[in-house]
Amino acid sequence: MCEKHNVYYRFTVLNTADQFPPFSAVGVCDDREFAHYSNEVEDWIRVNVNKLDRTVLLPEPYDPRDWYKDLLRTLSNCTHSQCSDLHVLQRIIGCELEKLPDGTVNLTVFDEYGFDGEDFMSFNSDTMKWIDKNPKAKETKEEWDHDTGRNQFLKNYLKDCVNTISTYNNTNMSRPDVFVFALKAAPDDQNKLNLTCLATGFYPRDVQMNIRLSKTNLEDQTSGIRPNDDETFQMRISVKIDRNYKGSYDCLLIHSSLTEPVTVVWDGKCSNCEPEPQWDVIGGAVTGVVLTVLTVIVIVIYFIYRGRRPNVCILKQRNHLLIKDA
Numbered sequence: 001m002c003e004k005h006n007v008y009y010r011f012t013v014l015n016t017a018d019q020f021p022p023f024s025a026v027g028v029c030d031d032r033e034f035a036h037y038s039n040e041v042e043d044w045i046r047v048n049v050n051k052l053d054r055t056v057l058l059p060e061p062y063d064p065r066d067w068y069k070d071l072l073r074t075l076s077n078c079t080h081s082q083c084s085d086l087h088v089l090q091r092i093i094g095c096e097l098e099k100l101p102d103g104t105v106n107l108t109v110f111d112e113y114g115f116d117g118e119d120f121m122s123f124n125s126d127t128m129k130w131i132d133k134n135p136k137a138k139e140t141k142e143e144w145d146h147d148t149g150r151n152q153f154l155k156n157y158l159k160d161c162v163n164t165i166s167t168y169n170n171t172n173m174s175r176p177d178v179f180v181f182a183l184k185a186a187p188d189d190q191n192k193l194n195l196t197c198l199a200t201g202f203y204p205r206d207v208q209m210n211i212r213l214s215k216t217n218l219e220d221q222t223s224g225i226r227p228n229d230d231e232t233f234q235m236r237i238s239v240k241i242d243r244n245y246k247g248s249y250d251c252l253l254i255h256s257s258l259t260e261p262v263t264v265v266w267d268g269k270c271s272n273c274e275p276e277p278q279w280d281v282i283g284g285a286v287t288g289v290v291l292t293v294l295t296v297i298v299i300v301i302y303f304i305y306r307g308r309r310p311n312v313c314i315l316k317q318r319n320h321l322l323i324k325d326a
Contacts, residue, residue: 210251
């Protein structure tokens with residue numbers, strides 16, 4: 001399984017803002033916010049961090065809020081009082097770690113700037129030089145290339161990303177809950193089922209799941225992953241199967257929060273299927289109904305016959321009397 005992790009800070013600065021704050025910044029690790037800058041208290045606030053965790057996360061870049069505002073004014077060629085047009089400065093600094101199935105690790109570090117929606121500059125930690133991506137960036141590049149203290153700090157700072165990813169994931173990972181169920185594939189087809197495996201509540205995001213038949217991965221599986229409200233994730237995979245085929249279906253899940261893979265076996269039930277006919281029960285019920293009907297018919301005939309018989313006797317007596325009188 002290819003496993004990816006990232007940690008970064010993202011900054012956004014506006015020179016004029018009516019509905020949005022002029023300065024905003026967040027710290028993110030594997031798509032989960034762990035810190036944000038509060039303009040009210042003018043400081044960083046940690047969030048989503050385990051209270052028992054004593055590890056030190058990636059510190060915020062040392063550049064203060066006013067440094068970003070001054071840089072934006074310089075790039076905009078105006079002071080705050082003279083700027084009427086909206087200008088935007090953006091920065092993202094951090095790293096991404098990718099673990100390949102063969103055990104090798106790829107590390108990508110980045111410190112990139114954008115100005116008014118376009119790429120501006122990026123830092124190359126190998127050459128210790130800045131790369132200008134915009135004609136307006138040439139002057140800034142020359143100035144920052146000569147700032148050796150700043151560049152050395154950035155190089156060391158970006159290397160710390162690897163340790164941050166490891167410590168943050170180890171203290172904030174969540175184990176998944178896994179469910180396997182089946183639904184009819186089509187309203188008019190009782191034979192085809194959609195067999196689904198759902199895993200939810202896991203963190204980090206990377207997970208591997210497969211629906212199997214007799215421990216062999218099935219083909220044509222559809223999958224999708226999405227975030228939960230609590231910043232964990234859920235993943236759903238489905239595959240069409242023949243309901244009448246007899247075999248052992250299960251769902252295999254691999255995640256970094258687990259010491260070993262989890263296997264959940266399908267119980268063979270369909271949640272929205274009509275119950276299969278129980279012919280022995282139905283046959284017994286039909287037999288009972290027939291016997292009941294026959295019994296009722298016999299009783300009715302009996303009472304009809306019994307009700308008519310006294311009348312016949314009376315007629316015979318009357319005939320006898322008439323003959324005798326004659």
